[in-house]
Every structure is written in structure tokens, then in C-alpha cells.
Amino acid sequence: MPRQTLLTQAFIKSVPSFPVTERLTQLMEHQCLLLAAISDLLGEGPPKATKAKKDKPRAAYGIQTYLDECEADQVDPIRTEHAVLKYAAEHAIPREFMAMAFHEFVERMTDNAKRQKNWPLTFNNYIRGNYLKLWWCKPDGSYELTSTGNQAMAKHGGR
Numbered sequence: 330m331p332r333q334t335l336l337t338q339a340f341i342k343s344v345p346s347f348p349v350t351e352r353l354t355q356l357m358e359h360q361c362l363l364l365a366a367i368s369d370l371l372g373e374g375p376p377k378a379t380k381a382k383k384d385k386p387r388a389a390y391g392i393q394t395y396l397d398e399c400e401a402d403q404v405d406p407i408r409t410e411h412a413v414l415k416y417a418a419e420h421a422i423p424r425e426f427m428a429m430a431f432h433e434f435v436e437r438m439t440d441n442a443k444r445q446k447n448w449p450l451t452f453n454n455y456i457r458g459n460y461l462k463l464w465w466c467k468p469d470g471s472y473e474l475t476s477t478g479n480q481a482m483a484k485h486g487g488r
Contacts, residue, residue: 389444392435406448407431413453422456422464422472425486429478430456430463432485437461 399406407413417427434452438445445451455461463478474482 387446389446391442391444392438392448395448396435407452408449411449411453413449413456416453416457420466421470425482426464426472426474426478427456429482429485430461433461433463433481436485 396406414427416422417424431452434455438448438451461477461481462475463481464472464474466472
């Protein structure tokens with residue numbers, strides 16, 4: 330909220346209650362602006378807002394580092410409220426397919442030593458873009474594993 334509005338509100342609250350006309354309100358606002366200008370000239374008043382120092386953006390890091398940090402913080406690598414899980418629920422992608430996809434994703438990202446700044450977002454992109462090619466959507470809207478998906482399910486299905 331602008332400083333002048335805050336000052337006007339503070340000034341109005343300090344005046345005993347009485348019916349306020351539009352002209353009186355304008356005069357009070359003008360007086361508050363003048364007081365704020367005088368205060369600024371004298372170097373008084375609240376300190377002006379300064380830009381907060383931004384943290385340096387995190388460098389890209391490997392998936393294993395991300396998983397280790399999640400384990401240390403005792404959080405799930407993909408939070409239950411993450412968009413990728415909402416997407417899967419909205420599109421009726423079976424949970425066991427999503428679990429298998431995550432294990433396959435981690436394995437592939439570990440194998441090629443890929444580095445990212447945001448692993449949940451990367452997983453989201455892989456699911457939405459069907460980059461893993463683990464399933465296909467049938468015309469009736471249900472999902473079925475591809476041959477690659479069947480291989481991955483055999484490998485990761487017990488997890």
C-alpha cells in the first residue's frame with residue numbers, strides 16, 4: 330500500500346469520529362502528503378524499502394543429489410500436491426504406472442548423468458510429454474503399457 334494512503338488512514342483514525350465530507354477527506358490527504366514530503370526532506374519517517382538481496386540461483390545438480398537431499402529432509406521426491414500427480418489423477422494414469430515411471434526416470438537420469446535445477450519439474454515434463462514412452466492412451470481413455478513399459482514394469486514393478 331502506498332505510503333500516502335497509510336498516512337491518510339493513520340491520520341483519519343487519529344481524528345475523533347465525526348461525519349467526514351469528501352472535501353475534508355481531500356484536505357486531510359493533501360495534509361498527509363505535505364507531512365510526508367517534509368518528513369522525507371528532513372530525513373525522518375520510516376526507512377524506504379530496499380530491494381531484498383536475491384539468493385544466487387542454484388546450479389544444476391544430479392538426480393542422486395536431489396534424492397539424497399529429499400531423504401535427509403525426510404520428504405518425498407515428488408510431493409503429493411505436485412502438478413504431475415494432479416495431472417496423472419485428472420488423466421486417470423494408474424498409480425503403478427506413475428511409480429514405475431518415476432523409477433525408470435531416475436534410472437535413465439542417473440545413467441546419462443543429467444543435471445537439472447528442478448527435478449520435480451523435469452519429471453512433470455517427461456510425464457506430460459510422454460518422453461519415457463512407457464504407456465499409450467487407448468481411444469477409450471484408458472492406458473496400456475508399451476513394450477518398453479512392460480520391460481520397465483518387469484524391472485521396477487516390485488518396488
